[in-house]
Amino acid sequence: MTWRCACRLAVAALSFLAIGSPALAIEGSVVSKVDQAPLAGAIVTSGTQTTRTDASGHFQLPLSNGALAVRAPGYERRQVAVAAGPEQPQHIALAPFQPKAVYLSVYGIGSGALRDAALKLEDQTALNALVIDVKGDRGLIPYLSALPLASTIGAQKVRTISDMPAMIKLLRQKNIYLIGRIVVFKDDLLATAHPELALHGADGALWHDREGLAWLDPMREEGWRYSLDVAEEAARLGFDEIQFDYVRFPDAAGLRFAQPNTQANRVAAITGFLNAARKRLAPYNVFVAADIFGYVLWNPDDTAIGQDINLLVQAVDYVCPMLYPSGFTWGLPGTPNPVEHPYDIVFRSLQKAKQRTGLPGSRFRPWLQEFSDYAFDRRKFDGDEVQAQIEAARAAGSNGWMLWNPRNHYGSDGLPCDDGGCPP
Structure with a gap:
């Protein structure tokens, strides 16, 4: 040799x-x-x-x-x-499973009164899931996070949950499906601390929305990392599903972006983020979901916010359209006043989603309205309206549904009972 x-x-x-x-x-x-x-x-x-x-x-x-x-x-x-x-x-x-959830904010999950009220409904009705803020609308993370950036930018200045692992263990003992909601590009804390990642107006100043909150530029991939880190931390904690909200461009004109503000670039940014999330979360076997505007199911373009329904469904397990009748401020063909027809709004929108994508209803889970109308006649959405929306979602074959009330106040009226029947 x-x-x-x-x-x-x-x-x-x-x-x-x-x-x-x-x-x-x-x-x-x-x-x-x-x-x-x-x-x-x-x-x-x-x-x-x-x-x-x-x-x-x-x-x-x-x-x-x-x-x-x-x-x-x-x-x-x-x-x-x-x-x-x-x-x-x-x-x-x-085993087949359809989440039926109510939403608890950063403060709602930390409030004993609001949390206990939601858990009572979970015991007495067909509710079997909770949507919990992991990173809320104002950038707060409600539990002790191991991410250094969370402390640096002020996301830990208010912690409403002292022991998140213990909280998750308690909820799991009740067989509750846990959905972690992460607000992505509307992040005033990160955008203010790192303006190089933020959106700016035509004058070059940091841009703020109608709530006075700054946003990240979705076209800057370096701004994605923090939300992806939060998502991975939530997956490690034991959430069943990670749901990304405000995974879109703001509906505002005259803003400066890292790339030309074209439909192709907007869609590439949003689907790129969601594909990156899917890749990052793959080892944890969590479901990945994205909240979208209701009109995205109807519009042939990206609704000027980067949400293209046919590409979104390729990037996530569940698409979660916000089918609040009050949100359809321009109505729908044949339905000029959506709050008078909550069943039609939900059913027709989900049918449109299935028609356009060729996918079954199990790939969609709608957000439903349990708050008073703000766009038409200010009517309350009580049991009848809630029940109509739930029945529409069921008829369209969706993968369950989620109720939204920003104050986290939910009643039992209109909610279906579990197989054992509602208590007297």
């Missing part, structure tokens, strides 16, 4: 030891627990490796850590230990 051959063999041996043997491939199928029907498009993860099932529910991917994480829209997520060895095909059944 020449010295050159010996050197090659030595290098090869060292490389093998450094890299290790390749991960073994594992295959299997994902089906519905109800009828054993194959689930196409289910997401299967092992370590950082992710794949989707084919039309027959089959998957194959490298097994990197002895476990598989599996989820599919409309079903519960699961973690499966691979005990029989990778040569044994895995047959994984997922």
Whole structure:
């Protein structure tokens, strides 16, 4: 053997030891627990490796850590230990699940009175989920965060939850599905602390919206990192779903952006952020969702805010349109006064979403209105209006629904009961 051959063999041996043997491939199928029907498009993860099932529910991917994480829209997520060895095909059944939630803000989740009232409704009605602010409308994070930037910019100046892991443990014991809401580009704290990441007006000054809050420039990718870090922290804490809100451009004119303010650039920024979020969160097997304007389901363009329905559905598990009748200030064809027809607004909008995307209703979960009208006749949205919206969402086949009340006050009127019936 020449010295050159010996050197090659030595290098090869060292490389093998450094890299290790390749991960073994594992295959299997994902089906519905109800009828054993194959689930196409289910997401299967092992370590950082992710794949989707084919039309027959089959998957194959490298097994990197002895476990598989599996989820599919409309079903519960699961973690499966691979005990029989990778040569044994895995047959994984997922149980159908539809979240039915109310929203609790940074202050709502920290208020014993508001939180207990919501939990009482969870016990007495079909409610089975909570949307909880992880990063709220004014940039606050309600629990002790390990992110240095959160403290630096003032996101920790008010902490309403003393022990978030204990809170999550308590809610999990009640079998509550947990959705972590993260407000992304409307972040006054980060934009003020780092104006180089913020939106500016035509005069070059920091721009503020009608609430007096500064926004990040969605076209600056360096501004994405903080929200992605918050999302990963929430996934580690144990949330079932990460839901991004204000993942859009502001509806304002005359602003300066890092790139030309074209529809292509706006859409690329929003879908780029959501794709980055999906990639970052892949190891945690959490569902990824995005809140969008109701009119986005109807408009053929990006509604000038970067939200294109046909691209959004490719980037997230769930699209969550805000179908508040009061939000449809220009009405809909044949419905000039939406607050008089809450059922029609919700049902027709979800039907339009399915028609335009070719996707089933299980990929959509609407926000519904439980607050007084502000755009038409100032009517209250009580039990009848809430019930009409819920029935519309159910008829359209959506993946559950979520109720929004900015004051976090919810009543039982209009809410469906669970299988055991409502208490007297």
